[in-house]
Amino acid sequence: METHNASSGSRVPWNKGKLTGQKPPLKLPEIWAIRTRLQMSANIRELALFNLAIDSKLRACDLTRLLVQDVCQGSHVGARAMVMQQKTQRPVQFEITEHTRLSIEAWIRVRKLTSIDYLFPSRLHASPHISTRQYARIVHRWIASIGLEDSAYGTHTMRRTKASLIYRRTKNLRAVQLLLGHSKLESTVRYLGIEVDDALEMAEQTEV
Known part of the structure; x- marks a missing residue:
């Protein structure tokens, strides 16, 4: 019993030193700052991922598992897409803006993806697509690249961003x-x- 208590007392909480709670959305200048950095660095994969994350408003688990055929109509990326959400098992539809379509099409060409491929395949052999953990690390890198405190943001930042902009406008x-x-x-x-x-x-x- 004493050994158990000692080990419990020395356990470090998962959120020690981290900011928890609701993650704030990005503001328009911050969106464009990240987008510009990705364009300037010619990071085709992350530009497509960033743009689609903003447009789709999908949870990380749904975004990372997208197939090419989920967003493409034939050889072109469609103006709209519909995805079945894993958490709720309810379909959700979203618009894909022109600059997002162009960035996705460029990524598909460069990676030579087919319709049945995952849109964002993993570079690790153990996983067919990027994991939510990998995606979270990428998001934190985007945030830090424009001088924001990355611990205050997360993958739900990407999901909330366009929704918040639409709500403020309408x-x-x-x-x-x-x-x-x-x-x-x-x-x-x-x-x-x-x-x-x-x-x-x-x-x-x-x-x-």
């Missing part, structure tokens, strides 16, 4: 709920960091 909670694939409005409210009462009042005003 104040349409229902639309953002659909874009994020949330089954409950309350989940969207928490994700955006809005006061619940204010959010419900706005949602009622936008109902037709």
